[in-house]
């Protein structure tokens with residue numbers, strides 16, 4: 001079993017720390033990447049941390065992960081609520097999938113309450129801030145045989 005984990009981020013998450021900090025906090029995506037890398041070292045996971053504003057790019061990375069990774073931590077951003085295509089790609093991935101949302105989507109607009117990704121996710125972490133990514137990595141490490 002590979003110790004490779006993909007951490008995938010969807011649209012607008014490149015603006016983390018700058019956009020709506022009252023909702024998403026002040027940490028940047030670079031901070032989150034650094035913390036995930038450090039935790040990966042501690043847990044014996046190799047972390048590939050990626051972000052794209054393009055749905056097709058995220059799908060291509062999920063296909064890549066099929067060949068290489070035992071787990072995916074994914075915050076698909078707004079694609080969570082719209083993308084059957086990302087759901088289909090994740091359904092073709094055999095490892096563990098953890099869905100992360102920085103904010104508590106259930107306390108927000110009703111269009112954020114439905115997630116296509118949750119139909120595939122093995123675990124869902126919502127409203128724990130950027131710590132959610134680390135919780136996702138810990139879950140994947142705990143599930144490794």
Ligand code: DQA
Pocket residue numbers: 011012013075076077078079080100101102103104105112
């Ligand atoms: C988000 C929640 C989504 O509804 C939103 O579109 C995002 C970020 C979160 O991390 O809380 O871009 O996934």
